[in-house]
Amino acid sequence: MKNFVILGGGYGGITLLHELLDQKIPADTQITLIDRMPFQGLKTEYYALAAGTSSDVELRVKYPAHSKLTIRHGEVTNVKLDAKMIEFADESTLEYDQLVIALGCTDNFHGVPGAEEHTCTIQTFEATRETYRRVNNLPPGSTINVVGGGLSGIEIAAEIRESREDLNVRILDRGERLLSSSPARLSKYVEAWFREHNVELRNKINISRVEPDSVYNGPEERISADITIWTAGIRPVPLIDELNVNQDNSGRVILDELYRIPGRPEVFVCGDCASLPFAASAQAAQAQAEQIANVVVAGWKNETPKVQPLKLKGTLGSLGKHDGFGSGFSFGFGAKGKSSVTGRVPRLLKSGVLWMSKHHFG
Numbered sequence: 224m225k226n227f228v229i230l231g232g233g234y235g236g237i238t239l240l241h242e243l244l245d246q247k248i249p250a251d252t253q254i255t256l257i258d259r260m261p262f263q264g265l266k267t268e269y270y271a272l273a274a275g276t277s278s279d280v281e282l283r284v285k286y287p288a289h290s291k292l293t294i295r296h297g298e299v300t301n302v303k304l305d306a307k308m309i310e311f312a313d314e315s316t317l318e319y320d321q322l323v324i325a326l327g328c329t330d331n332f333h334g335v336p337g338a339e340e341h342t343c344t345i346q347t348f349e350a351t352r353e354t355y356r357r358v359n360n361l362p363p364g365s366t367i368n369v370v371g372g373g374l375s376g377i378e379i380a381a382e383i384r385e386s387r388e389d390l391n392v393r394i395l396d397r398g399e400r401l402l403s404s405s406p407a408r409l410s411k412y413v414e415a416w417f418r419e420h421n422v423e424l425r426n427k428i429n430i431s432r433v434e435p436d437s438v439y440n441g442p443e444e445r446i447s448a449d450i451t452i453w454t455a456g457i458r459p460v461p462l463i464d465e466l467n468v469n470q471d472n473s474g475r476v477i478l479d480e481l482y483r484i485p486g487r488p489e490v491f492v493c494g495d496c497a498s499l500p501f502a503a504s505a506q507a508a509q510a511q512a513e514q515i516a517n518v519v520v521a522g523w524k525n526e527t528p529k530v531q532p533l534k535l536k537g538t539l540g541s542l543g544k545h546d547g548f549g550s551g552f553s554f555g556f557g558a559k560g561k562s563s564v565t566g567r568v569p570r571l572l573k574s575g576v577l578w579m580s581k582h583h584f585g
Contacts, residue, residue: 225252226318227519228309230299231325232258232286233266234580235494235508239323241287242516248291249523255293255317257309260348262286265580266327267505269345270375273354273452274382276544282348284581299326302466304487321489323515324476326463328495328503331456337433342370342453345379357450363389368438368446370430371454372396372403374540377413379452384420385543393423395438395446397455400426404502405538405550409563416542430455457503459496471498481518481528482511491515499533505580506535539573546570 227243229236240256248254263284271277286294298312302324309317330346332338343354358367369380372394380394394401394417400410401417401424417424425446431439437447458474468484469477475498476484482497484490493515494508501507510533521528537551547570550563 225249225320226255227252227321227323228255228257228317228319229323229325230257230302230309231323231327231494232256232260232263233325233327233494233508234505235327235512236323236325237263237284237286238509238512239325239493239516240292242513243519244287244289244292246516246520246523252291252523253293254289254291255295255319256286257295257297257299257317258286259296259298261296264348265577266346267580268577269348269351270379270382273343273345273351273358273379274386275355275359276382276386279348279352299462302462304466304468304484304490307489319489321491321519323491323493324463324496325493325508325512326460326496328457329460330453331458332453333456335430335433338430338453341433341435342451344453345375346457354452358383358387358452361387361390361449364391365449366391366393366447368448368451369394369454370438370451371456372398372401372424372426373454374402374538376452376454377401378541379454380417380422381420381542381546384417384422391423392421393425393446393448395425395428395430395440397428397430398426406563409548409550409565412565413540413542413548416546457495463496473498475499475503481530482515491518501533501535504535504538506538507533510535539569539576541570541573544570547573549573 229240265282268282272282300312301310307319330344343357345351345354369376380392384392401413402410428440431442437445438451439445471477476492476496477498478492479485482491493512495503499507514530518528537549539549541547548565549569
């Protein structure tokens with residue numbers, strides 16, 4: 224029996240799994256899904272769990288059941304590409320015939336002293352639960368520093384503001400404006416929302432170190448807080464560095480045109496670990512997973528695989544439960560017609576996307 228292994232049950236891994244389970248799987252092939260958790264966590268919504276506006280169970284999605292699917296839980300410590308073997312923390316191993324590495328990302332602390340030790344994060348379910356505990360145990364009048372003015376930082380800062388009006392919330396960002404890669408109109412809207420809701424914004428902040436009760440802007444300025452939440456970048460999980468394969472400047476694996484490791488046609492890399500022409504996101508992972516499924520199924524049928532260029536829809540973000548923003552949407556005018564939207568409509572759209580994810584509709 225050939226073992227087709229999917230390493231990681233996040234957006235990319237689960238999208239691929241559903242695509243394959245909808246096909247006629249060869250009689251000599253078994254699919255194995257490996258993940259630490261007994262369910263998929265909706266990572267794009269972890270900010271709401273951290274703020275206390277969504278419960279743990281709301282962000283869990285059951286793995287599918289299928290006669291051709293085996294689910295194995297465990298902590299993967301190594302992938303031996305030459306031996307086609309996966310090693311686990313409990314010293315057990317698993318051999319594979321084909322492998323998809325879809326392990327996702329972890330926080331990028333950029334070498335800032337104290338950042339990893341003294342900040343809260345929302346990159347894993349475990350870390351998010353701890354962030355929730357610390358945020359919601361704060362007494363009234365406490366201060367929270369949110370490091371990073373990208374999508375994650377904006378969403379968690381806004382959600383905490385709505386959840387705990389008694390807290391002081393501050394966003395510390397390195398750029399000249401929030402959402403620096405988005406249209407200026409969108410940044411102005413988001414910044415106006417934060418000013419209206421009494422969230423302090425600090426731009427052009429260069430964090431030199433982090434201490435338990437403060438961060439430092441440059442060598443001298445101390446910015447105190449009871450809790451600091453780090454949302455200032457991501458990178459592939461450490462296991463990727465140990466594969467000894469070519470990586471781009473962000474640490475993501477450089478792949479061939481079929482999303483395989485060059486020279487390793489049996490190994491695909493999907494999602495945040497893959498070098499793609501887009502920033503790492505759930506949407507990019509899902510789009511790539513669909514293309515990998517096409518390649519795999521073509522192989523099962525002894526057909527020539529065809530891969531289409533990845534196309535992403537617009538990006539949606541929330542400002543609490545009733546407001547939001549979106550960018551990169553086209554309204555029928557071609558590339559020049561791509562635009563940004565703000566207000567309640569993009570927030571409703573984001574809720575709809577979440578519902579679809581929960582029910583495996585993409």
